[in-house]
Amino acid sequence: MEALVVESPGRFEVREVEVPRPGRLEVLSRVRAVAICGTDPHIIKGDFQGFWPKAFPFTPGHEWSGDVIAVGEGAEHFGWAVGDRVAGTSHAGCGVCRKCVEGRYNVCENYGRESVHRQYGHYTQGCYATYVVHSIKSVFKIPDQLGYEEAAVLDPAAIALHTVRRGGVQAGDSVAITGPGVMGILVAECAKATGAGRVIVLGRGARLSKVRELGYETVDVSRGDPVAAVREITGGLGVEVALECAGAPESLQWCVAMLRRGGRCAVVGIPLSGVALPIQKMVLDELEVVGVRASAGEMTQVMPLVVDGRIRVGALITHRYALRDFAEAYRVFTERVDGALKVIVQP
Ligand SMILES: [Zn+2]
Ligand SMILES: [Zn+2]
Structure with missing residues (x-):
């Protein structure tokens, strides 16, 4: 088979x-998108070398x-069969540690131990192939209404829902988003689908125009101090x-600075350096800052929101390439050629 090899x-x-072979409680799939x-790009450039x-x-x-084309030993007991249409996600928790038992397999305490844990495309062989x-912990059956391209975007959509959950968004809340x-x-x-009253997105350039559209x-x-602008409106x-x-130190500082008293900031962008935060203000205003790692259970939950158009993943797909043209897709x-957002690669 063909595969992208870094x-x-x-x-x-x-x-x-x-072609790899499925082991116990695994499935082999023909990748469509x-x-x-x-x-x-960070993984390809070696920014996290030794880890990812x-x-x-x-x-x-x-x-x-x-599409599932072969089922490993035992997977059939969980209802898996050849021909199942699936979307994948990266984390396969051990299923046994305290965090996994609590449903937080994204922070599995056996992370990185390949005998009991996987993170596909990060430290375990990925899907550009x-x-x-x-x-079977990392594949989810998709509804018939969902095309392969949209289904390939379910993983980041699930992370987005997890981000909103970690942020504790309540109906009617004002929510600011950087990046x-x-x-x-x-x-x-x-955020909108789960009832936010107002959603304000901060950014610049062509990407911000797309958000406005x-x-x-x-x-x-x-155009000036974004924190002051959010406070004003x-x-x-x-x-x-x-x-x-956004994953930028500066935007995390803006996020904390624009919180209302008792507010909460969830961080999904990974800054590549340390960030100074105003601890005094955080203590006195009871501000919370929480991390977000991947998703934990949201793959299935996000599907009906994508199917009925509340999460418009189709609007984000801008380009398509065959796997053999990966270099061009990557470029x-x-x-960000021609307003590129989601670029789909078809093996
Ligand atoms: Zn675990
Ligand atoms: Zn991703």
Whole structure:
């Protein structure tokens, strides 16, 4: 089969590799669509080398959909069969540690121990390939109404819903979102779908125009102090919830600064350096800052919201390429050519 193989940081090619075989409680799938994730370029460039992945050569990719073509031992007892249409996600928790038992398999305490845990496309072989093996914990059957391309975006949509949950968004809340990329837009859609009163997206340039086109209130951060702008449009009070999707230290600082007293900030963007936060203000105003890692149970929950159009994943898909043209897909995605948002790769 064909697979994208990253030989060393920044050096990759699409070449022939052996088809993997499904083990116990795993399925082998024919991959139909893969969405390029913002994390993929970091993995390819070696920004998290030694961790994601543990070593090169490596095949990344974790946002995908396809068809089950072989079922490993025991998977049939859980209702899996050849022909199932599926969408994949990256985390397969051990299922036994305290966090997994509590349903928080995204923070499994056996993370990284490959004998009992997987994170596909991060440290376990990913899906930029004709076929991929996944644990049955990491594949979800998709409804007939959902096409493969939309289904490949279910993983980030699930992360967006998890972000909104971690932010504690309540009906009627004012919610600010930093980072108008795919994750920011999906988070805005989920905030609206779960009852936010107002959704304000902060950013700049073409991506912010896209957000405006989708009907959101926006703040252009290139036009003066964004914190002051958010305070002004919220009667001087700030927002109940801020959701940080940019991964930049500065935008996390804005998020904390624009919270209303008692407010909460959930952070899904991963800053590559430390960030100074105003601890005194956080103590005295009872502000909360919480992390968000992937999703935990939201893959299934997000499907009806995508099917009925409340989460418009189709509006985010801008480009399509064959797997053999991955280099071009990667360039268009990383250089944001022609307003690229979600770029789909078809093995
Ligand atoms: Zn992703
Ligand atoms: Zn676990």
